[in-house]
Amino acid sequence: MARILFTLIVILCFLSCQKSEHTTNKFEVSYNHNIETYFLAELLAVEYRTTNSQWETYKLTTCKDYQPIVNMALDSFQNQNTFDFANITAKFCDTLVSYGYGNDIMMPILLQIPEFKTHKQPTDFQLSNLPIDSPKKAELVSIISDYLDALYQFYIHQDVASFFKKHAHFYEGAIQELNSIIPANFTDAMEHYYGETRHNYVALISPMEIWPIEENEGRGISATVDRQGQKSVAEIMSPYVQIPVNTTNSYQSFGYDYQPTALFLTIHEFSHSFVNPALETYRARITNSSHLFTDELKQKMESKGISNWNVYVIESLVRLGEIRIAALQNDHERENRLRTYHTETENFIFLPQLEIAIKKFENNRDTYPMWKDFIPELLEVFENSDPSFVNQNLNP
Numbered sequence: 001m002a003r004i005l006f007t008l009i010v011i012l013c014f015l016s017c018q019k020s021e022h023t024t025n026k027f028e029v030s031y032n033h034n035i036e037t038y039f040l041a042e043l044l045a046v047e048y049r050t051t052n053s054q055w056e057t058y059k060l061t062t063c064k065d066y067q068p069i070v071n072m073a074l075d076s077f078q079n080q081n082t083f084d085f086a087n088i089t090a091k092f093c094d095t096l097v098s099y100g101y102g103n104d105i106m107m108p109i110l111l112q113i114p115e116f117k118t119h120k121q122p123t124d125f126q127l128s129n130l131p132i133d134s135p136k137k138a139e140l141v142s143i144i145s146d147y148l149d150a151l152y153q154f155y156i157h158q159d160v161a162s163f164f165k166k167h168a169h170f171y172e173g174a175i176q177e178l179n180s181i182i183p184a185n186f187t188d189a190m191e192h193y194y195g196e197t198r199h200n201y202v203a204l205i206s207p208m209e210i211w212p213i214e215e216n217e218g219r220g221i222s223a224t225v226d227r228q229g230q231k232s233v234a235e236i237m238s239p240y241v242q243i244p245v246n247t248t249n250s251y252q253s254f255g256y257d258y259q260p261t262a263l264f265l266t267i268h269e270f271s272h273s274f275v276n277p278a279l280e281t282y283r284a285r286i287t288n289s290s291h292l293f294t295d296e297l298k299q300k301m302e303s304k305g306i307s308n309w310n311v312y313v314i315e316s317l318v319r320l321g322e323i324r325i326a327a328l329q330n331d332h333e334r335e336n337r338l339r340t341y342h343t344e345t346e347n348f349i350f351l352p353q354l355e356i357a358i359k360k361f362e363n364n365r366d367t368y369p370m371w372k373d374f375i376p377e378l379l380e381v382f383e384n385s386d387p388s389f390v391n392q393n394l395n396p
Helices: 002-022 033-048 053-063 068-077 080-098 103-112 134-157 160-166 168-179 187-194 259-280 283-287 295-304 309-328 332-345 351-362 371-383 387-393
Strands: 027-030 200-205 220-227 230-237
Touching: 027 168, 033 053, 033 068, 033 080, 033 103, 033 134, 033 160, 068 160, 080 103, 080 134, 103 134, 103 220, 103 230, 134 160, 160 168, 168 200, 187 259, 187 309, 187 371, 200 259, 220 259, 230 259, 259 283, 259 309, 259 332, 259 371, 283 309, 283 371, 295 309, 295 387, 309 332, 309 351, 309 371, 332 351, 351 371
Parallel strands: 027 200, 200 230
Antiparallel strands: 220 230
């Protein structure tokens, strides 16, 4: 009897180990001192901005009511000692705009350099593939490099690390909040769909980032970092649940406890890691159909930060992936909700045709082992259309 019991225990342990090895979760939730310090700097710079100043002021005024970390940060750092740095940051942000970029360009850079809490100076970084000529790119690299030095000095001299330590309860609460509502191993479905793998996926909560919360909507920014040939995918996530500010700075909710938005942002932003680089090869071909980015469509996309046809195509294919991954997971409620939202509310009007086309890929994975192998046929959906179709299918 003892021998049988021992044998059963060995078998159970073996099966347990096998299961654990097979379902290793590549996903984690954290926050990053570099990124939070950058968004802190942007808060201080708002009143000195010359470009997008009305929008930045609106964001700050609105978010101060329900993003506690924003208020605590301003109380701690908005003073005469940070006046010069706030102006430096405002000038830097305005300069990025003059080059045609926003703060999303900074996220992979901030993740490449050593995290400020290690007390290591910023190092060289790789600027992602940008459609600008080499001289302007070299200028931009130099401008960003100088600013990173200023940002690091601000972190050290203003002892920003102590702020994060003081408010660790809030950051840890936000991490736990998000972790509790994300299904384990959800990235398996993404990797199966795209036919590629990534080393890991990190959701970086950013209670410091300001983005007006309406109907539990938040902002996500995708950033892929390549370290020694292994791609790590990060998603920087603003809060999407309003947490009224109180005078005691005592909180039990932290801005991330809403699963539909959590799933939407994570899958959407991680999908950019597969879609964006794959489409780079086809940039010229995509440009050939840019006449479809009509004035009417451009107007619809302004509030979403989509300013050109190339980005519209990227965002259409990312949203296609969201819908099809939900279908792959048999989450039909999410599948239908995403389909309706993206097509009818968000005006990604090519999604019905793209879904018809992608079925060929899904039913022939031997022929198309990777999603990027099927891109030429997906692009035909756009190329076979015309401006009249676009304008007729836009919703009011």
